[in-house]
Amino acid sequence: AQTVTQSQPEMSVQEAETVTLSCTYDTSENNYYLFWYKQPPSRQMILVIRQEAYKQQNATENRFSVNFQKAAKSFSLKISDSQLGDTAMYFCACYQGGSEKLVFGKGTKLTVNP
Amino acid sequence: DTAVSQTPKYLVTQMGNDKSIKCEQNLGHDTMYWYKQDSKKFLKIMFSYNNKELIINETVPNRFSPKSPDKAHLNLHINSLELGDSAVYFCASSPQLLTDTQYFGPGTRLTVL
Numbered sequence: 001a002q003t004v005t006q007s008q009p010e011m012s013v014q015e016a017e018t019v020t021l022s023c024t025y026d027t028s029e030n031n032y033y034l035f036w037y038k039q040p041p042s043r044q045m046i047l048v049i050r051q052e053a054y055k056q057q058n059a060t061e062n063r064f065s066v067n068f069q070k071a072a073k074s075f076s077l078k079i080s081d082s083q084l085g086d087t088a089m090y091f092c093a094c095y096q097g098g099s100e101k102l103v104f105g106k107g108t109k110l111t112v113n114p
Numbered sequence: 115d116t117a118v119s120q121t122p123k124y125l126v127t128q129m130g131n132d133k134s135i136k137c138e139q140n141l142g143h144d145t146m147y148w149y150k151q152d153s154k155k156f157l158k159i160m161f162s163y164n165n166k167e168l169i170i171n172e173t174v175p176n177r178f179s180p181k182s183p184d185k186a187h188l189n190l191h192i193n194s195l196e197l198g199d200s201a202v203y204f205c206a207s208s209p210q211l212l213t214d215t216q217y218f219g220p221g222t223r224l225t226v227l
Contacts, residue, residue, distance in 0.1 A: 037218075047216060091157060104157040 002027050004094050006105035013082045014113050020067075021077040021108050023092030030054075031097035034068070034075045039107075040088040048090070051075065082112045117141050118219040120205050126225045127195055135190045135222045137205030146188035147216070148180060149204040157204075163188050192224075200226045 003026045013019035036048040051059045092105040118139045148160040161180040177193045205219040
């Protein structure tokens with residue numbers, strides 16, 4: 001069965017520091033995609049970063065980068081130079097291309113402290 | 115300028131009632147979705163529509179029915195509301211089914227009393 005696990009329910013970081021959010025997944029398919037979504041207190045879901053499983057290079061979007069370890073089925077999100085606006089729930093998700101299934105993790109609540 | 119909009123933002127209703135949540139996207143995307151986020155913040159996909167065709171129908175009660183009058187709209191109808199239906203419902207859209215960036219609406223908080 002396809003699963004996505006975020007083992008850190010809550011995390012906090014000081015402004016300007018770096019924080020890493022963990023995500024592990026399990027899928028039986030070779031064709032899959034991984035996502036990190038951000039949900040700020042306003043509740044609007046925002047795509048942070050996306051990674052295709054067939055790409056070896058880690059995806060990067062400005063201060064956000066991932067560490068994609070395919071063999072270990074790990075997909076962690078690193079936020080550099082944390083800002084107060086990064087305070088939000090972060091969801092990891094995995095989409096299986098063959099079965100067309102999308103599964104989300106339970107989320108990590110990140111608080112950036114001034 | 116809003117890419118994906120939902121109405122209403124808040125919905126409070128009694129058990130047994132029938133209600134609808136509307137969703138509109140002005141991005142020209144081919145695919146739209148409905149998600150349910152429960153009290154534990156867990157997101158679950160409910161439906162996906164691609165060019166007015168239901169693509170994914172997860173195991174949700176048949177009291178829930180998506181209706182898409184055109185490519186830009188995907189409304190969610192809920193019949194005979196139950197207490198367990200209380201949640202935040204998100205609409206989303208993407209250029210293609212699931213493998214592309216999804217743009218989410220602001221969510222609708224449904225409270226069933």
